[in-house]
Amino acid sequence: xxxxxxxxxxxxxxxxxxxxxxxxxxxxxxxxxxxxxxxxxxxxxxxxxxxxxxxxxxxxxxxxxxxxxxxxxxxxxxxxxxxxxxxxxxxxxxxxxxxxxxxxxxxxxxxxxxxxxxxxxxxxxxxxxxxxxxxxxxxxxxxxxxxxxxxxxxxxxxxxxxxxxxxxxxxxxxxxxxxxxxxxxxxxxxxxxxxxxxxxxxxxxxxxxxxxxxxxxxxxxxxxxxxxxxxxxxxxxxxxxxxxxx
Amino acid sequence: xxxxxxxxxxxxxxxxxxxxxxxxxxxxxxxxxxxxxxxxxxxxxxxxxxxxxxxxxxxxxxxxxxxxxxxxxxxxxxxxxxxxxxxxxxxxxxxxxxxxxxxxxxxxxxxxxxxxxxxxxxxxxxxxxxxxxxxxxxxxxxxxxxxxxxxxxxxxxxxxxxxxxxxxxxxxxxxxxxxxxxxxxxxxxxxxxxxxxxxxxxxxxxxxxxxxxxxxxxxxxxxxxxxxxxxxxxxxxxxxxxxxxxxxxxxxxxxxxxxxxx
Numbered sequence: 186x187x188x189x190x191x192x193x194x195x196x197x198x199x200x201x202x203x204x205x206x207x208x209x210x211x212x213x214x215x216x217x218x219x220x221x222x223x224x225x226x227x228x229x230x231x232x233x234x235x236x237x238x239x240x241x242x243x244x245x246x247x248x249x250x251x252x253x254x255x256x257x258x259x260x261x262x263x264x265x266x267x268x269x270x271x272x273x274x275x276x277x278x279x280x281x282x283x284x285x286x287x288x289x290x291x292x293x294x295x296x297x298x299x300x301x302x303x304x305x306x307x308x309x310x311x312x313x314x315x316x317x318x319x320x321x322x323x324x325x326x327x328x329x330x331x332x333x334x335x336x337x338x339x340x341x342x343x344x345x346x347x348x349x350x351x352x353x354x355x356x357x358x359x360x361x362x363x364x365x366x367x368x369x370x371x372x373x374x375x376x377x378x379x380x381x382x383x384x385x386x387x388x389x390x391x392x393x394x395x396x397x398x399x400x401x402x403x404x405x406x407x408x409x410x411x412x413x414x415x416x417x418x419x420x421x422x423x424x425x426x427x428x429x430x431x
Numbered sequence: 432x433x434x435x436x437x438x439x440x441x442x443x444x445x446x447x448x449x450x451x452x453x454x455x456x457x458x459x460x461x462x463x464x465x466x467x468x469x470x471x472x473x474x475x476x477x478x479x480x481x482x483x484x485x486x487x488x489x490x491x492x493x494x495x496x497x498x499x500x501x502x503x504x505x506x507x508x509x510x511x512x513x514x515x516x517x518x519x520x521x522x523x524x525x526x527x528x529x530x531x532x533x534x535x536x537x538x539x540x541x542x543x544x545x546x547x548x549x550x551x552x553x554x555x556x557x558x559x560x561x562x563x564x565x566x567x568x569x570x571x572x573x574x575x576x577x578x579x580x581x582x583x584x585x586x587x588x589x590x591x592x593x594x595x596x597x598x599x600x601x602x603x604x605x606x607x608x609x610x611x612x613x614x615x616x617x618x619x620x621x622x623x624x625x626x627x628x629x630x631x632x633x634x635x636x637x638x639x640x641x642x643x644x645x646x647x648x649x650x651x652x653x654x655x656x657x658x659x660x661x662x663x664x665x666x667x668x669x670x671x672x673x674x675x676x677x678x679x680x681x682x683x684x685x686x687x688x689x690x691x692x693x
Contacts, residue, residue: 235594256594262587266609266686275605279595307689327595 186213186248188331188363189234194243196229202388203229206243209382209391211331211365213248216357218366218374220419221384222426227367229389231256231333248330255329259336261320263308269319270304276327291326297356298322314345321353325362334366338373350376351404358401371419375412376403383419386426393422476656485660491645496664498641502558502630503668506565510622514570518577522607523599528578539571543632551637561633561641568629569622576618580611613687616680623676627669 190210196203203226211217221227232238233245235256247253255276263272270288277287295301298318308316317337324332338346338353354377357364368374374381375397383393395418399411408416458478464470465477472480485492521528547564554560584607592602634643642661649657681688 232590235590237590237593254594256591258587258591260587262585262591264588264606264609266612266684275592276595278605279592279597279601307686309686310689333594 187211188213188215189247189365190245191230192244192246194230194233194240194245196226196233196238196241204233205388205390207389207391209394211363213363214361216364216366216377216379218368218378218381219384220368220371220374220381220423221389222386222423223369225384225386226389227369227384228259228335231335231365231367234333253329254331254333255324255327256333257320257324257335257337260340261308261316263316263319263323265308267307268304269300269306269308269311272308272319273300273304273323273326275323280327291322294322294326312345313341314349317341317349318352325360330363332362332364334364336368336370337366339368339370346373347404353377354402354404371416371423375399375416375419381419383422392426393419395419472656473653474655476659480656481659481663484654484656485663488657488660492642492660492664495640495642495645495661496668498558498638499627499630499634499643499665500668502561502633502641503565503626503672505558506562506630507569507623507626509562510566510570511573513566514573514577518574518581518611519603521574521578522581522603535571535574538567541567543568543629547633547636551633556637556639561630561638564633565626565629568625572618572621572625573615574618576614576616577611580614581607583614584610612684616676616684619680620673620676623672624669626672627665631665 188211191207194207195205207230209217209219219227219230229238233240234254263269264275267275270291273291274282274284274287277290278284282290295304298321299315300319300322303311303315308319311319317340321334321337324334338349341349350373357377366374366377378397381393381395381397382391383395384390385392395415397412397415399409399415403409403412462477462479465472465475476484521531543564546567547560550560550563554563581603588606588610589602592606597605631641631643631646634641635647636643638644642665645661646658649655649661
């Protein structure tokens with residue numbers, strides 16, 4: 186079942202086209218990545234979906250519109266004045282769910298996210314990786330049908346990023362969240378995705394759609410030859426876009 | 432970030448020592464100068480004499496401290512309430528903000544010396560002119576702090592809440608208001624130091640009782656020792672209020688203490 190599809194969506198900022206007839210779709214339980222050069226307008230797609238950016242042309246349809254999207258921003262955007270538990274329940278609080286019920290909803294997931302012992306901490310007391318896990322849990326508990334992740338591991342140091350990606354793949358394999366990930370990290374896209382859309386430079390068009398039929402788990406073991414092949418192919422496509430062919 | 436965090440009380444005491452030393456030595460130098468030079472106490476009374484006068488006139492001073500305190504608290508409460516209410520209105524209505532802000536700036540340029548007699552003329556000798564003057568002086572730093580504080584909210588947090596479907600009111604309560612708190616306390620600390628001074632000045636211009644009246648009468652009867660005794664009390668009042676603000680700030684902004692400490 187198709188969870189989300191964009192048909193011929195275009196966006197213009199002050200006369201400058203940013204998105205040019207974007208077509209993409211995400212199936213239920215599928216992990217799809219949008220890969221593109223920096224500043225291509227990847228985040229603009231998310232802003233459209235979350236309503237921060239008014240739609241201009243084209244159609245966006247999603248199954249169960251009222252149960253739309255949960256968004257995880259690039260930086261964790263945890264509120265420094267709230268304890269972790271109160272950050273996690275923010276989305277539920279906005280939905281009008283009483284605090285007790287919201288906490289009860291978060292509680293069973295705390296262990297899987299490695300946050301069980303840190304609910305009373307403030308974000309500043311946690312490491313970057315833990316903060317990112319908290320931000321992800323805050324996204325998941327909203328119970329939306331599609332998770333939008335905007336470079337969720339981009340702000341982490343290389344080692345923590347690898348650990349988080351491995352952990353995330355493990356979590357994803359059990360939960361199968363329908364996920365749309367925006368990234369400019371080729372390796373991350375190949376490691377996590379079922380399918381990858383490659384965007385061009387501005388104005389962004391979809392220039393390639395690549396299936397990643399590599400068996401999971403893919404992380405925590407040496408990369409397969411197949412993964413290497415796809416990475417090379419993606420990298421070449423992207424480098425052509427930036428005009429810096431190697 | 433594993434630097435050792437010294438215990439707060441210990442650090443506070445150690446940091447306090449130089450301050451206490453410098454204040455004490457200033458008084459000692461003053462005392463020595465008065466005794467050695469033999470200057471008339473009508474010109475410059477020694478600290479010991481001021482202290483002596485405070486004890487001797489304790490009833491007079493106490494009776495006149497109460498009205499000053501009342502004016503300070505009432506004026507400050509009024510100012511706080513109006514600043515909060517107005518800051519919320521201004522935050523939700525940028526047009527109103529642009530229209531009214533210049534007026535608030537102008538209110539800060541009015542010289543207290545000129546405006547105080549007028550306020551007394553309009554509102555009489557009872558509590559209200561003092562309350563108004565204290566409010567006028569303390570209002571602006573708090574309002575500006577709040578308005579700037581709201582604007583300091585992390586846009587990513589607002590976008591995030593927007594993606595959760597939050598209303599403008601929800602975003603204000605959960606994000607903008609807490610973001611403004613550190614700014615608010617900075618403004619509050621500035622305001623509170625003006626509050627007592629403003630109350631005394633208002634009394635000086637026209638009142639039946641109060642520290643300002645004590646100062647005025649003592650000055651007119653050539654008693655600098657009593658003037659200084661009243662000054663000491665007003666300083667102590669300000670210091671106590673300042674400390675109370677700091678204590679409140681530490682309670683409300685506890686989350687800031689953990690920042691940078693793992």
